Amino acid sequence: MGYTTNREPGEINVDRPVVISLALAGVLIICIIVYVVFFRGPAEPEPEPLPEPELVEVEAAPIEAEPGPVSINLPPLDESDGLVRLMAQELSANPRLAATLATDEVIRKFVAAVVNIGAGETPAAHLGVLAPEGEFHASTKDGQLILDPASYRRYDVLADTFTSLNTAGTVQLYYQLKPLLDVAYLDLGYPEGDFHDALLAAIDELVATPVIDGDIEVESGVLSYRYRDPDVESLSEVDKHLLRMGPENVGAIQAKLQELRVALAVSR
Secondary structure (H helix, E strand, C coil), X not given: CCEECCCECCECCCCCCCCCCCEECCCCHHHHHHHHCCCCCCCCCCCCCCCCCEEEEECCCCECCECCCXXXXXXXXXXXXXXXXXXXXXXXXXXXXXXHCCCXXXXXXXXXXXXXXXXXXXXXXXXXXXXXXXXXXXXEECCEEEECHHHHHHHHHHHHHHHCCCHHHHHHHHHHHHHHHHHHHHHCCCCCCCHHHHHHHHHHHHHCCCCCCCCCEEEECCCCEEECCXXXXXXXXXXXXXXXXXXXXXXXXXXXXHHHHHHHHHHC
16 A cells, blocks of 8 residues: 655655756756756746847857857846746747746756766755655555655656757757856856866766666665665665656656767767
């Protein structure tokens, strides 16, 4: 007999967003991982009016047969939300994408979440508005608690949104917005680093998450449930969060991430 609980393996509060998250959640590869994969939000508001920005030359990734530099007007980082939402609309016909970007400080939250994911940490602190539909369920099978496969379906829409992204367009947009990403990364305290390296580390962390078919056994701890298999329990927090999406969604997300990683390398 199954039951509902507010405890999940590896954490005290259950319905925190996974890495993404995303979302991972969106427009940028792991915005995408964090915002898109793990985001639930309201309908997209009307785009904010943008100030007159300075022209920034950005060496963009090629889109199929039309390579070459693309010049875009980049506003200051703190005034970039409207532009990000506007540009991201072209990445997918899935209406869910617009909803994933209906938040403020999109780039700052994305960068902070990417850094967390690359370190194997949950990005939940930066994505408080993100959560899957419904509640986590554990079931009893042959006297043992397992993750209820029905709970995986909470993430289907989010995984579908992520995998619907146009790869070439997503990579081009990433390189167009990279000057703003670098500013946000610098503000986090990485004056010598390159945000691109942090992005690749986050992608690699998620791609390395094992895809587990069949029942995933859990057991009750003092404050939360934990995975019964010590190898699974020893995974990073973000990996254990991703596992809750189920093997089908995890496999689809990882395939898309690998595709994006190849496109990033080719276009750099």
